[in-house]
Amino acid sequence: MSPRDAPPSPLRGTPPNAHSVRWGEKQLTPFAGGRNGVLFLPPGGPQGRRWGECRRSREGGPLTTHHSPLLVIELIIFVLMATGALVGAVAVVRARNTVYAAMGLLATLLAIAVLYVVQLAHMVAAVQVIVYAGAVMTLFLFVIMLVGVDRNEDTRETIPHQRRMTIGVVVVLLGVIGFVVVSGSFDWVPVVSTAADPQLTNGTVQNVAGELFTGWVLAFEATALLLTIAAVGAIALASTRRRREES
Amino acid sequence: MSLVVTPGWYMTLAAILFVIGAVGMLTRRNALVMFMCIELMLNAVNLTFIAAGSALGSLDGQLAVFFVLVVAAAEVVVGLAIIVAIFRRRQSASVDELADMKG
Numbered sequence: 001m002s003p004r005d006a007p008p009s010p011l012r013g014t015p016p017n018a019h020s021v022r023w024g025e026k027q028l029t030p031f032a033g034g035r036n037g038v039l040f041l042p043p044g045g046p047q048g049r050r051w052g053e054c055r056r057s058r059e060g061g062p063l064t065t066h067h068s069p070l071l072v073i074e075l076i077i078f079v080l081m082a083t084g085a086l087v088g089a090v091a092v093v094r095a096r097n098t099v100y101a102a103m104g105l106l107a108t109l110l111a112i113a114v115l116y117v118v119q120l121a122h123m124v125a126a127v128q129v130i131v132y133a134g135a136v137m138t139l140f141l142f143v144i145m146l147v148g149v150d151r152n153e154d155t156r157e158t159i160p161h162q163r164r165m166t167i168g169v170v171v172v173l174l175g176v177i178g179f180v181v182v183s184g185s186f187d188w189v190p191v192v193s194t195a196a197d198p199q200l201t202n203g204t205v206q207n208v209a210g211e212l213f214t215g216w217v218l219a220f221e222a223t224a225l226l227l228t229i230a231a232v233g234a235i236a237l238a239s240t241r242r243r244r245e246e247s
Numbered sequence: 248m249s250l251v252v253t254p255g256w257y258m259t260l261a262a263i264l265f266v267i268g269a270v271g272m273l274t275r276r277n278a279l280v281m282f283m284c285i286e287l288m289l290n291a292v293n294l295t296f297i298a299a300g301s302a303l304g305s306l307d308g309q310l311a312v313f314f315v316l317v318v319a320a321a322e323v324v325v326g327l328a329i330i331v332a333i334f335r336r337r338q339s340a341s342v343d344e345l346a347d348m349k350g
Contacts, residue, residue: 082256082260092271093274120301127313132320237329240335
C-alpha cells in the first residue's frame with residue numbers, strides 16, 4: 001500500500017479505531033500524538049485537518065497515531081530552534097563584548113518566534129519579531145553604542161561568596177527541572193478545551209483581537225496608561241535641561 | 248520514549264532558558280547585559296504561556312504573552328533611559344559603582 005492510499009489519519013476526526021494506519025504504526029495513548037500535526041496547514045485547509053478536530057477526536061479511546069511527515073517537521077524545527085535559542089542565551093551570558101550579547105539575544109528572540117508559529121500563535125510571533133527583535137533590540141544597540149562597547153567589565157566579586165551562591169542557585173534550579181522532567185509532570189496533556197469552537201484557538205489577528213477587545217479590555221486600557229507613563233518617564237529622564245540650569 | 252514534540256518539550260526548553268537568564272543576572276556586572284538577561288527570562292516565561300495555552304486550547308496564553316511584551320517594551324524604554332542617565336553622570340554602566348547608598 002503506497003502512502004497515498006493510506007486511510008485518512010485519525011487526526012481528521014474519523015472514528016479512532018476505524019482502520020489501521022500505515023507509515024510506521026505506533027500505538028500511542030490518547031493525546032500523545034502531538035497536537036501540531038496540523039503544522040502550517042491553513043485552518044480548515046484542503047484536507048480539513050484542523051487542530052480542533054484532532055483534539056475532539058482524540059478524546060476517544062486509544063488512538064493509532066502515525067509518524068506523519070508533519071510531526072517529523074515539527075521535531076526538526078523544534079530541535080533546530082531550541083539549539084539556536086540555547087546558543088543565543090549562552091552567548092548573552094558569556095560574551096565579553098556587549099554587542100555579541102545583543103546578537104545572541106536577537107538569535108534567541110527569533111528562534112522563539114519560530115516556535116510561536118509552530119504553536120499556531122501567528123500574531124504573537126509577528127509582534128515578537130517586530131517589537132522585540134526590531135524595536136527593542138535596536139534600542140539596546142543604540143544604548144550600547146552610546147555607553148561604549150570597548151570597556152572591559154570588572155569581574156571582581158563585591159559580594160562575599162557570590163560565585164558559590166550562584167552555583168548553588170543553579171544546581172537547585174536544574175535539580176527541580178530535572179526532577180519535573182524525569183517524573184513526567186511536564187507531559188500533561190489536558191483534555192478540556194475552553195473554547196466553544198476549537199477553530200477560535202488559532203492565534204490569528206482576528207481571533208486575538210476579538211478576545212482582546214472583549215474579555216481583556218480592562219487590561220488593555222491599563223496598558224495604555226502604562227505606556228503613557230513610561231513614555232513620559234523616559235522623556236523626563238532623558239531631558240538634560242534642568243541639569244544645565246542647576247550647574 | 249516517543250519523539251513526538253509535546254508541550255513538555257517547550258516547557259523544558261523555557262525552563263532551561265530561564266535558568267540561563269538567571270545565571271547571567273547573578274554573575275554579570277554590566278547593567279546592559281543584566282537587562283538582556285531579564286529579557287531572556289521574560290521570553291522563557293512567554294514560551295511557557297504559549298505552550299500551555301496551545302495545549303489547553305485557549306487563547307488566553309497568547310493574550311498574556313501580548314501583555315508581557317507590552318510591559319517588557321515599556322520597561323526597556325524606562326530602564327535604558329535610566330542607564331543612559333547614570334552613564335552621563337558616572338561614565339560607567341557597571342552596577343558595582345552604584346553602591347554609594349550601601350550601609
